[in-house]
Amino acid sequence: MKLKHCLAAAAIGLSFSAAAAEENLRITIDATNPGPTIDRDIYGQFAEHLGRGIYEGIWVGKDSDIENINGFRTDVVEALRKINVPLVRWPGGCFADEYRWRDGVGPRDQRPVRVNTHWGGVEEDNAFGTHEFFELVELLGARAYVNGNLGTGNPREMAEWLEYITGTSNSAVVEERRKNGRDKPWSVAYFGVGNEAWGCGGHMRPEYYADLYNHFATFLKTPRGSEPKFVASGGHTTDTSWTDTLSKNIQRQMDGISFHFYTLPTGEWDDKGAAIGFGEDQWFSTLWQTMRMDEFIRLNKKVLDKNDPEKKIGFYVDEWGTWYNPEEGREPGFLYQQNTLRDAVVAAVNFNIFHQHADRVHMTNIAQMVNVLQAMILTDKEKMVLTPTYHVYDLYQVFQDASALPLEISNPVSYRKGGKSLPGVSASAAKGKDGKLYLSLVNLDPSKAQTVSVDVNGLEVTEATGRLLTSSRMDAHNTFSSPKNVGPANYHAAESAGELQLQLPAKSVMVVALGQ
Template sequence: MVLTLTTDKKGSKISKYIYGQFAEHLGRCIYDGVYVGENSDIPNVNGMRTDVIEALKAVQVPLVRWPGGCFADEYHWKDGVGPKEARKKMINTHWGGVTEDNSFGTHEFFEMLRQIGADAYVNGNVGSGTVEEMQEWVDYMTMPGESPMANFRRENGHDEPFKVAFFGVGNENWGCGGNMRPEYYADLYRRYQTYVRQYGEEKIYKIACGPSVDDYNWMEVLMANAARYMDGISLHHYTIPTGNWQDKGNATGFPESEWVSTMERAQYMDELITKHSHIMDKYDPEKRVGLIVDEWGIWVNVEPGTNPGFLFQQNTIRDAMVAAITFNIFHKHADRVYMANIAQMINVLQAMILTEGDKMVVTPTYHVFDLYKNHQDAESIEIYGEHSDSITCTASKKAGLTTLSICNFSTDQKEELEFKLTEGQFSSLEGQYIAGEKMDSHNSFDEPDVIKIKEFTSYKEVDGKLVVSVPAMSVVTMTFKN
């Protein structure tokens, strides 16, 4: 079989924000994850653990969404500013019923972003918050001149305004964010977004709460009633291996049938984006409004012996397959999908990084982000031709370099693929890959390199074509000039 890369045609730009991260006040994502406090024995800069920050910088994380998630609609931002000893404590009712001491708040979030080099996606409180509270938070963060809130920010040690690139007006307001009807939320969105004002020179990209999975009516109502007031609209979809929220299946030791069902459910993202995009096209044919998939990933049962409210799960080569499949779908829809945030960054759900005390390990999912980082802000290249049902691939071009990424999610069959170009020829070929020996191959604190990026050499050029032998359970990225 021969696959053709249409290198002679200009494709849609693959937004770097598709590679965004999600950091909620949930379990050990923030505390013990990225933030250990200034007095910790774990190496840190201003409370942010150095090893985690360096790992995130290495994969060029473009933005982080915070403080939730469900937590966002019970978060009151003034509790998280000012002297830490005076900050209010609260119970995190959504996630484990633990005490939230608010030692990680607005200033700490922006300090984390500064160290990573990422943009801010702040999620506001519609479910239990007021318009005034949201307006004052935006004022506090972004006002460069005189105002009570800007002066309050200065009293708390930050003279210059923060840059808020993205602002979400509520989260999952059809569920944990208020159990609202779409008609009611559409009116609330129109009201609340009015007060997400642009105080400085930087425009804030406003994101409306969109549908859960296949709630096409929610998308229809929001687009019909509020499209002109939004820059983006969210979509949430999690891959549940069993399809059963009560028993989602385990992260390790699962049967092959759950591998197969996981791959099928991950690919459902394509149908969801296609159908939601059709609705969006009716009201926004110019594709001004971005589809923001700000929660996605695999969700399985928590690890035995851990707090069920902390959503801690091991991360395996299966998770890497889900990540690669999902990215390839996002690239396919790059004309509409503007941002995506994997759930979540550290120690929660499909995490990039796991920590335990002073130990840290990166996951197979992290390595996919690393293998795909060249696609950020690159021009997509269409690939056409037939291939097996266990292969998904994507390609892009940026600064004269073409990047081709291939995922083979067969558990036992390697695949030989032939690629040709519609323009140019292959030169300066290089390759990297990850692969698993078992369906649940994973990294641990004792064995951190079971899954790691290796040099890929299983390719050759034959009569102007690139012939690639892709191992089972692998993700391969090749770069070349043409």
């Protein structure tokens, strides 16, 4: 089969006219020209000391009536294992720049109580600290991303924390770790030097932060062979001054620059929009806002390509996701929100964008893992429910460490509303570690189905097998009383009359393996 190529893209909007088969949306995948690796850490998670994100959500303690593994919720751990969580970022977020790591080591009944000034003004008893975090990532089979305190800390404190974690000598700091029950050092995949230095991390200028980074990083040392990737606190939205300044002026070890962007339906922090009960206007505006991620990454990549043409510096989107108005009757500072089919579509669209930019985007962390913002899991005491976003992570885990493949598409149309235009379908393709060819499709239109014709250069494909996530309602979500309202269904399509066509329902996410 030969398709007319009229537009190259890895994720682009299309629509379909049922009146004539020749007008179907068409996608061609080039299996002969693999691109960069889609790093598994693009599917990273984030756990901050915020609301019930850690306490109750992950950690309940050994004496809890809730079934647990050494204090960690059994149901949550098992659910996260199933989606193959590759990386967890901790302890923040804004919380990181007030966190004193020594508060969270040693006997729990002797750990000091602090006030969490960022999130609700609640008391933090430090029951979950360094040892607990590394036990969690080991339980999950994940890796660790630790965020150091630059805002209220000092170079000695940060350096000693890294030594406590990775040291192998008989120094006082390492002996302190051994006394606290851990002889073998832990492995740290990433270490962040501060967080949101432009905001809650100190309201700094990028030039000032760059000087501080050089200062702190001078003293961040580990045994040979155990060095983490060091992450500088970067910018947000269209402001590329942080990426520009840091990539020019940081002289010490820096492997990546972070970036934060939250999707707000209205684009306004004072009235973000509701998590449920919204109409198509906010369905559209949410997707329009989240599609800006592509613009932001492109702007920053342009700066990095100029300052770092050898691509030594990664671009890490280590906070992203949807953010809605607080639920009525809940503590606003706990950032608890319901999670709907709209959030699943947002997550899948962002994954496809990250895949496009896998040459620079090597790691991302959705905010956050449990009970906070765009969570994988919601809990209420002993109850637990998986969200639509969780199911997207489950569908997309086949893309971890896969090789991105270029797409060409034809017959594109748009999803339009209120004078604005969006791509109708987002798509991404890759060759998985298992050798299979995978295709993801996201239908952004909440009312129109699509028919997608698929061809692969370099490989004959006659069938597609995978899973599909959709529902009849835009705000369909899972609850503790009805935990399976939204979940994936098996999907299969076979070649007919010499063509492989996939039927993509409205407001849906599909991931399929293409083969014979």
